[in-house]
Amino acid sequence: MTDTLTDTDYTVLNAVALKKMATSAQISAATDVAEADARAALDRLAAQGAVVMVGDAALPSDDAAEQLGRAAADRYAQLREEPEIHEMAERFEVVNTQFLQTIGAWQLVEVGGKKVANDHSDADYDGKILDRLDKLVARLSRLIEVLEARDPRFRAYVRRFADAGDAVNRGDVDLVSSPVRDSIHNVWFEFHEDLLRTLGRARKE
Known part of the structure; x- marks a missing residue:
């Protein structure tokens, strides 16, 4: 091969x-x-x-x-040596931690001191989580622009995030974290794996 x-x-x-x-x-x-x-x-x-x-x-x-x-x-040998790329990767780790916490809050809620599956009956709660996700995706999209300037293939992630976000805003909340669709969670996971391979790094969490 x-x-x-x-x-x-x-x-x-x-x-x-x-x-x-x-x-x-x-x-x-x-x-x-x-x-x-x-x-x-x-x-x-x-x-x-x-x-x-x-x-x-x-x-x-x-x-x-x-x-x-x-x-x-x-x-990506040259890219891996660029200080701006290392700064972007470190900033991503911060945003990624916040994203994982937010997805956790979307999937589970605390009832009586216990974590239970979110049945999405509390529109105000879900709305706050979705607003937080929007902000995190926007932050990640700005970080992706740093990579896109070096390799245009990364722009596809920004498009996919936008498509999933638009669908969620239209009421298709399955596209927040569905494991079998091009959900925000799946796109984020794929980008993270792609970033690690691009930079030759191992996953932290």
Whole structure:
């Protein structure tokens, strides 16, 4: 398996690794790669042994994470040395902690001294949490702009956050934290994993 990945192939393989399983349509929705180009990239990656195709869906091979790690080290060697990037990463850790606390508050509420599942019957409570999430996503989007200036592929995260946020504001609150949709929580999780790979760092929490 070759370690040489084009920009498109890296973006597509990275998306497959983040999602664990993805079709070309799902990859296109999560990136700025056209679906036809994503499908062609999957064909190349399958031929290289980087992904395994199961019907229309691609799964990362056992070697995919290592290959992506080596490719990221090469692609982002200069970026990893930039003080502005290190500052951005440290600021992200602060925002990430606040985000995890906010998602926890969205999913669980305290009743009688115990944490129970939020049934979302308290509109005022939920409204305060959603307002906090909006502010955190806005802060993260500004941090992503620092990466986007170095690699345009990161702009897809800002778009996905905006799409999920718009849907939530229209009443589709499932897109706050659904584990099976392109929710704010899922997009945030994927960005975090992507950032760690980009910077060659390990997860703190």
